[in-house]
Amino acid sequence: MRQVGQPEMARIDPKGTRLSYRMERLMLTPLFRFSLRVVLPFALCFGLGSAWLSNEANQKLVFGTIADLRERIESRPEFQVRVIAIDGGSPELAETVRTALDVDLPSSSFDLDLDALQDKALTIDAVKKADLRIRQGGILQVDIVERMPAVLWRDAEGLRLLDSKGVLVGPAARRADHAALPVIAGEGAEDAVPEALRLFAVTGPIKSRLRGFERMGARRWDVVLDRDQRIMLPETGAVQALERVIAMDEAVDMLSRDLVTVDLRLPRRPTIRMTRNATEEMWRIKAIEAGGAVQQ
Secondary structure, X not given: OOOOOOOOOOOOOHHHHHHXXXXXXXXXXXXXXXXXXXXXXXXXXXXXHHHHHOXXXXXXXXXXXXXXXXXXXXXXXXXXXXXXXXXXXXXXXXXXHHHHXXXXXXXXXXXXXXXXXXXXXXXXXXXXXXXXXXXXXXXXXXXXXXXXXXXXXXXXXXXXXXXXXXXXXXXXXXXXXXXXXXXEEEXXXXXXXHHHHHHHHOOHHHHHHEEEXXXXXXXXXXXXXXXXXXXXXXXXXXXXXXXXHHHHHHHHOHHHOOEEEEEOOOOOOOEEEEOHHHHHHHHHHHXXXXXXXXXX
């Protein structure tokens, strides 16, 4: 009960106190502070920017400015490619690669698709590997690994060069241009190049008489010599069989005789077929010997 003459105390509004308390509690919450400092400004900026860009004229202005800035940067002299340097192949192959790349110079390095250019270089049969990069000074460097021809492949289309794995290298105009390479022919010959090269490696003593290797039935090889002679090799162990024939030739000059074929298709039963004249001469001698034996 208030006494007479005592001043009345001001009443405190409880609503204001609760609101301040809740705001202070919210400000102590990390998520609320993050939303107030980051999310809210970002949302405002994004909304204002979206509203501004929704105008077509503003869009053209922004995209035009970006395109103009990009063009200015890309057209700077330090980004211009003016020379193509090709290393690793013959001059003829380098010129073929240059033509296949078909790059208009000068050109901005930003406009060159190196992966696409590499694919173009690899479409050339004689190119085994190609690496492209842009060097300082505006140089497009092309490093290539050239396929080296290992055999001459004769088929219905003529002579073609293959590497040691049977991959096409390119056409061959004349046999004389590649006299050091062996010639292969026959069904499936291009798929058995490694074996043909192993056979060629052991033909040293008869290499001067060698005319080539013919694949028979896509299963085995015939060694073709001059004077229409053939060595018919088995499907398996062909190199060892050829080595035995060469050893016999060195011992008794077997291949210098009137032989047509040396058949080793059955390794345990090798056979020799002589020419017709040699066969007739053999039978004549046998007949003479048989007649002399009867007279005795």
